[in-house]
Amino acid sequence: MKQKGGYPVHVVVGSMGAKTSPLLYCPICGKQVFALGDERGKIDPCPHLAFLLLDDTDCYESDDYRTREQNLQAQVIEHDEFDDYLIALGYDASLLVLEASATGYKEEPVTVAVMAGFDMGKVA
């Protein structure tokens, strides 16, 4: 298994946008990839976004991520932690995982948990 580049960098951003809504910006190009929308979340991917999970549900997968998952499904790999799963997918320290959990306000208070992976190794 490829593991020369180390583990993905995993950052938990607790109170991000807590007063309004959890927002996620791409650290590479600065594009806002997530905002609280009419139906819990609005996802607007940029080329660096590998995946975005909303409340543990797959909401966005890049073609690259999907290809990695398909390749992985041919093998049987146990994974306890999500970071281990990312390693199994072949990601390394060039993947930045941002996790944000916050209460937003959209007519009534909504709490969402978002986890997004940005591929820093991808130049686009």
Ligand SMILES: [Zn+2]
């Ligand atoms: Zn980007």
